[in-house]
Amino acid sequence: MARFGIHLSISGGVAQAAARALELGCDTFQIFSRNPRTLKAKPIDPGDAAAFRAAVSESGIRPVVIHVNYLINAASPKDDTYQLSVDALADELVRADALGAELVVMHPGNHLGSGIEAGAARIASAIDRAYESTGAQARLCLENMAGAGTEVGTTFDELRMIIDLARRGPTLGVCLDTCHAYGAGYDVSTARGLRAAIEQARSAVGLDRIVLVHANDSKGQLSSRKDRHEHIGDGSIGLQGFRNMLACPELADLPFMLETPVDSPDDQARDLAAIRSCAPQDEYRHLTGRMRVEV
Secondary structure (H helix, E strand, O other): OOEEEEEOOOOOOHHHHHHHHHHHOOOEEEEOOOOOOOOOOOOOOHHHHHHHHHHHHHHOOOOEEEEOOOOOOOOOOOHHHHHHHHHHHHHHHHHHHHHOOOEEEEOOOEOOOOOHHHHHHHHHHHHHHHHHHHOOOOEEEEEOOOOOOOEOOOOHHHHHHHHHHOOOHHHOEEEEEHHHHHHHOOOOOOHHHHHHHHHHHHHHOOHHHEEEEEEOEEOOOOOOOOOOEEOOOOOOOHHHHHHHHHOOOOOOOOEEEEOOOOOOOOHHHHHHHHHHHOOOOHHHHOOOOOOOOOO
């Protein structure tokens, strides 16, 4: 059975995010563990971490997901940026363990002209160094990207390249972002296109690695290579696209996390209701074989 959640602000302290998730009726939630606008951050306060763990335990909401800082670029060929990124990634893993988060999601990075292969090698090394320096336990998940600029991880094959190069490869997960996939050319708005994407993911990374869906509609068009999230049902993927995903046996039991725009105080609740409305009846959710979808 799918679980639905939202990326929430940590304004007022991390424990407030758990309270907000409960207030909204989330089954799961995602946060930044630190200021996303800087690569440097103070260590997480043990009291804040304990309060967060207690709030999550009381709510019963799981899994808790940490999204790493957007400024981290583990593919950078620039040594100073790369070292800062490795250090920041290590810190993110430490924070995730302190908060009891099960999953950590990262954008692979931008190779800045050095090429996909070189970028993938840098990312793999950064992941290994971050884990080896911390002994962290949280599971790191690579997020597929829309393909803007020199992004690495636009295709499932590129994600596989990173996984194969990393010593930590066997433990790495994948986060499927629907807006990014659509921008990269995977037509997840239709049954046929979704099935093709699923089969490519199966072949390249293995479906057991996909442990989370970032459920975002898209302001951009198919293959636009634009990362522009839209409210559920208001974009190019549309409600039927999400109905297809939630009727897909390979995705139906995963956490679906919203990263949709917050233009007004009620937006998060509306988007959560919209994605929930796309879920099929319980008696149909676990059927296998041919998907119960419309093109």
